[in-house]
Amino acid sequence: MYYIGIDIGGMSIKGGITDENGNILAKGSIVTKPYNPYRETVKDIAGLCKKLMAEAGITEADIKGVGMGIPGTINSQKGVITYSNNIHFENVPIVKEFRKYIDVPTYIGNDANCAALGEMVFGTGKGYKDAIFITLGTGVGSGIIIDGKIFEGKDGAGAEAGHMGIRIGGDKCTCGKRGCWESYASATALIRQTQRAMNRHPESLMHKVAAEHGKVSGRTAFIAARAGDKAALGVVNRYVKYVSEGLISLVNIFRPEILLIGGGISNEGDYFIKKLQRQVSLYSYGGRRNPYVKVLKASLLNDAGLLGAVALCVRH
Ligand SMILES: [Zn+2]
Incomplete structure (x- = not known):
């Protein structure tokens, strides 16, 4: 079949x-x-x-x-x-x-x-029953799996974790509200954050990286940070905090077995996933006393x- x-x-x-x-x-x-x-x-x-x-x-x-x-x-x-x-x-x-x-x-x-x-x-979540899947792309998409089933909310209008607020009066979101998680944790937001840091740091390696790639992308700060650029590392670590802020809230509400990270930014691999894991483990409610939540990279990609x-x- x-x-x-x-x-x-x-x-x-x-x-x-x-x-x-x-x-x-x-x-x-x-x-x-x-x-x-x-x-x-x-x-x-x-x-x-x-x-x-x-x-x-x-x-x-x-x-x-x-x-x-x-x-x-x-x-x-x-x-x-x-x-x-x-x-x-x-x-x-x-x-x-x-x-x-x-x-x-x-x-x-x-x-x-x-x-x-x-x-x-078919992917990384095989064998687990409770998972939250987050895609970090143009926006922040989310899928909540409880006991093996998708949680959709009334008429499928729920589970929009990208639009939970993380900062009152913060950056404007595509949904019309300000301060949504998406306006800090999406690839679009990371590009904005990278651009701002580049303006503040004309000496940063990020300028060279962006010029080589023809544009500022979600990879710019990551590439420069891996090469030891301080300003870029600042952007990456701040971005990790923004992403983690939402992940931790989701863990505190649902306490899934795993958090699956997909979308373009997940291609930064272990370097990125390990930073997220550290934040989630340290700051989720109960810290290390509560069940460990694994942060994993999604595997189905394209x-x-x-x-x-x-x-x-x-x-x-
Ligand atoms: Zn929004």
């Missing part, structure tokens, strides 16, 4: 066919057209699925389920995208529309929730969204 996973993003829509173990048989992508009427987008997605089925040499009858991970507020029970600001969809009955083209059981979920589930079924969408089907 095979599954189709669809990962809908602001820039592209990725699709893949896998077996029940998450082995990818075929994958491809199409460009996301924001402001496109949803019927057109769904038609394009169905077209991608048909192309992939042909490539893998299978038919609709071989497909046990289709899963879709979508950014925004997703009503997984009703199969409706309540609101997605990245692709500008509101109240879109995507499952009903999709099944006009490919009539197999279709499940949808918030993309970060899917990625979390994907890690639990296929996280796709495999997460497949995991939605597998878990059904």
